[in-house]
Amino acid sequence: MTSLRNEGPIGVFDAGLGGLTVLRALHERLPLEDFVFLGDTARAPYGTRGTQTVLNYAHACARVLREHRIKLLVLASHTVSAVALEPLAGELFMPVLGAITPGLSALHAAGKRRIGVLASPRSALSGAHARALAALGAADAEARVLATPLLPALADEGLLQGELPRLALRQYLTPLLSQQVDSVLLGASSYPLLAPLVEAELAALGCGEITVQDGVAPLADAVVAAVAARQLATARTDPGKLRIVLTDLPESFAAADRYLGHDIKQHSISAVDL
Amino acid sequence: MTSLRNEGPIGVFDAGLGGLTVLRALHERLPLEDFVFLGDTARAPYGTRGTQTVLNYAHACARVLREHRIKLLVLASHTVSAVALEPLAGELFMPVLGAITPGLSALHAAGKRRIGVLASPRSALSGAHARALAALGAADAEARVLATPLLPALADEGLLQGELPRLALRQYLTPLLSQQVDSVLLGASSYPLLAPLVEAELAALGCGEITVQDGVAPLADAVVAAVAARQLATARTDPGKLRIVLTDLPESFAAADRYLGHDIKQHSISAVDL
Numbered sequence: 189m190t191s192l193r194n195e196g197p198i199g200v201f202d203a204g205l206g207g208l209t210v211l212r213a214l215h216e217r218l219p220l221e222d223f224v225f226l227g228d229t230a231r232a233p234y235g236t237r238g239t240q241t242v243l244n245y246a247h248a249c250a251r252v253l254r255e256h257r258i259k260l261l262v263l264a265s266h267t268v269s270a271v272a273l274e275p276l277a278g279e280l281f282m283p284v285l286g287a288i289t290p291g292l293s294a295l296h297a298a299g300k301r302r303i304g305v306l307a308s309p310r311s312a313l314s315g316a317h318a319r320a321l322a323a324l325g326a327a328d329a330e331a332r333v334l335a336t337p338l339l340p341a342l343a344d345e346g347l348l349q350g351e352l353p354r355l356a357l358r359q360y361l362t363p364l365l366s367q368q369v370d371s372v373l374l375g376a377s378s379y380p381l382l383a384p385l386v387e388a389e390l391a392a393l394g395c396g397e398i399t400v401q402d403g404v405a406p407l408a409d410a411v412v413a414a415v416a417a418r419q420l421a422t423a424r425t426d427p428g429k430l431r432i433v434l435t436d437l438p439e440s441f442a443a444a445d446r447y448l449g450h451d452i453k454q455h456s457i458s459a460v461d462l
Numbered sequence: 463m464t465s466l467r468n469e470g471p472i473g474v475f476d477a478g479l480g481g482l483t484v485l486r487a488l489h490e491r492l493p494l495e496d497f498v499f500l501g502d503t504a505r506a507p508y509g510t511r512g513t514q515t516v517l518n519y520a521h522a523c524a525r526v527l528r529e530h531r532i533k534l535l536v537l538a539s540h541t542v543s544a545v546a547l548e549p550l551a552g553e554l555f556m557p558v559l560g561a562i563t564p565g566l567s568a569l570h571a572a573g574k575r576r577i578g579v580l581a582s583p584r585s586a587l588s589g590a591h592a593r594a595l596a597a598l599g600a601a602d603a604e605a606r607v608l609a610t611p612l613l614p615a616l617a618d619e620g621l622l623q624g625e626l627p628r629l630a631l632r633q634y635l636t637p638l639l640s641q642q643v644d645s646v647l648l649g650a651s652s653y654p655l656l657a658p659l660v661e662a663e664l665a666a667l668g669c670g671e672i673t674v675q676d677g678v679a680p681l682a683d684a685v686v687a688a689v690a691a692r693q694l695a696t697a698r699t700d701p702g703k704l705r706i707v708l709t710d711l712p713e714s715f716a717a718a719d720r721y722l723g724h725d726i727k728q729h730s731i732s733a734v735d736l
Contacts (some may be wrong), residue, residue: 204709231505241504241710244735262650268559313713338615345611352633354621355626436515439587 196421198411199258201249204232205438206343206378207264208447210287211430212261212391213408221428224256226362230436231461234267234342235376242310246272248462250280252433259420262411263287264377266403267308270316283414289320290406295324295371300399304369306360306386308376309335317375332367334362334437335356335376343378344443348385357382357389367371371399380404381446412416430455468696471496471705472685473532475523478506479712480617480652484719484721485704486680488536492689495702498530504710504736507614508541509582509650516584516659520546522736524554524709533694536685537561538651541582544590557688559596561651563594565678569645574673578643580634580660581687582650583609591649606641607649610634617652618717622659626703631663633654639669648676704729709736 198221200211226249228234234242246268254262261276261284263269269286277284282386284370288311295303317331338356347353364372372390374380380402390398415421422428432452437459438444444452473493474485500523502508508516515621520542527535535550535558537543543560544570551558563718569577579591591605612630621627640647646664648654661674689695696702706726711733712718718726 230511238710238713241520309713337619338612341612341615347612352626352629355629359626437511438584439512443627 191457193259194221194420195424196257196259197224198262199253199256199259200225200262200264201253201268202264202377203228203267204344204378205444205447206228206376206380208444208452209380209404210262210264210377210407213404213435213451214411215428215430217408217412218427219428220424223428224253224421224429224433226253227432227434228462229434229438233308234265235310235340236337237310238312239271239314242267242369246276246344248277252460252462254280258282258416260324260411260418264407266375266377267352268309268389270311270314283418285407285410285414287403287407288316288375289324290410291373291375291401291403292317292320292326292331293324294406295373295399295401296321296324296329298399301329301372302325302367302369303331303371304367304372305331305333305373305375306336306339306379307333309337311375327414332364332369334360334364337375340376340383343381346443346446348381353385354381354389357385358393361386361389364387365393365395369398371401374400374402376399378447432457433458433460466580466706468694470531470697471498472536473527473530474499474536474538475542476538476651477502477508477541477697477719478618478652479503479721480654482718482726483651483654484536484538484681486723487678488582488685489702489704491682491686491701493702493708494696494698494700496696496703496705497702498527498532498707500527501706501708502736503708503712507582508539509584509614509689510611513545513584514587516545517549520550520563521546524550526734526736528554532556534559534685534688536681538681540649540651541584544585544588557692559681559684561677561681562590562649563598564684565647565649565675565677566591566594566600566605567598569647569675570598570603571597571674572673574645575603575646576641576643577603577605578641578648579605579607579647579649579667580610580613580653580701581607583611595713606643608634608638610650613656614652617655620717620720622655627656627659628663631659632667635660635663635667639667643672645673645675648674652721654678686704705732706731707721709734
């Protein structure tokens with residue numbers, strides 16, 4: 189039994205373009221579903237803003253996505269997930285899935301108990317990772333959350349090899365390693381591109397056994413499970429469409445292509461004012 | 463002869479906190495004047511946004527400053543100066559001074575003809591530096607403008623020494639040096655803090671004779687000249703007041719203190735929604 193509601197798209201929201209990694213993973217898993225991705229590129233990054241500002245921006249963006257008649261909202265932004273998941277979930281008449289819990293849950297299920305997190309300043313201050321572990325019943329695990337304000341520019345600029353990103357990463361990994369973490373969670377939407385570099389740097393520091401986890405696959409799997417559990421799947425059998433809405437259109441789509449993994453211009457791209 | 467208008471404050475506008483370096487230089491030169499500094503910290507940085515977005519934000523911020531009855535507007539943001547100086551100057555009934563022309567003028571007066579500029583992506587794309595040189599009658603000089611998206615995070619985080627900022631700077635200075643520049647203009651409001659590092663790195667690269675110029679002193683001097691020429695000086699003889707208005711109050715004022723050069727909490731700090 190499907191309803192009209194089932195034919196709405198799935199909404200994916202991020203401050204910037206990093207969340208296109210989540211859109212890609214969702215499109216691969218749910219190829220029949222339509223998606224609307226909203227990137228608030230006119231006001232990114234959120235991770236250095238105050239809580240109230242992030243809340244204001246998140247509410248405004250959720251309103252835009254509701255106008256697209258989305259049936260489910262995916263928060264690809266870890267900062268938004270850290271401070272706005274509960275208010276949005278309490279207000280929208282649809283399931284809202286955040287980026288923080290799935291990655292922590294995957295690491296806990298894999299037996300990790302001392303989880304280092306590379307995060308935005310706002311996420312680090314929010315206490316959201318400790319709350320998420322508690323809500324998961326993972327009282328035996330701890331999250332060591334570090335603000336990593338230099339990493340978003342490296343990811344957005346595609347500076348993914350060489351001495352400069354290695355030095356920047358080492359500066360953040362060293363304090364985590366001194367706290368004997370057994371895993372590193374890439375806790376921001378643009379960080380999945382940094383995964384090979386984090387793994388290489390951990391190996392160079394003699395810690396190659398440490399698990400590196402990005403939040404993308406666990407979040408996408410959680411969305412698939414939610415679509416099934418809430419009986420929200422589309423009844424259509426033709427390929428789903430991707431629609432990209434940005435608050436500020438970039439000069440170049442190079443960064444978008446890197447995050448999405450293919451040419452973003454194959455899809456509908458439009459601008460919206462907020 | 464002074465009028466009521468002369469008793470209004472001077473407005474200083476920047477996207478972020480870097481423009482506090484300009485506020486400091488102005489306060490030193492015009493100690494009797496009142497100042498209102500507006501930092502659009504909820505939406506900084508502007509340098510990666512599209513032209514229309516920067517224009518929209520600049521107009522909104524100019525409206526806020528007009529409510530403070532400013533008598534003169536100083537654009538500390540090089541990005542705003544690059545794309546919004548003319549529209550703002552054409553619209554506001556007061557003098558509007560931008561950050562780009564004074565620095566270029568100072569270098570040209572010092573005999574520099576091949577000026578390398580470290581700038582935001584938006585400033586670099588705008589062509590504003592070439593237009594400013596033409597307007598100065600400096601057709602014998604050229605500006606080589608380079609987008610430097612990694613530098614604002616270094617300045618804002620106070621990462622002003624060590625291998626990481628040196629490598630980041632070297633990556634940008636090398637292409638400028640290969641074009642035989644005779645001077646380097648620090649073309650963003652947060653870059654004055656990087657001046658010692660740029661000088662050290664140029665010396666390390668065997669180019670210690672290259673002049674490094676930030677835009678702060680030339681802009682402040684231009685404001686002093688404009689206040690005199692337009693007869694806008696206050697008639698008061700008690701010390702002027704600084705008022706700081708931010709669209710997003712930071713968790714810590716460490717960066718603000720670095721840019722201002724003293725404890726910002728000595729002054730009136732308030733938040734405004736845009």
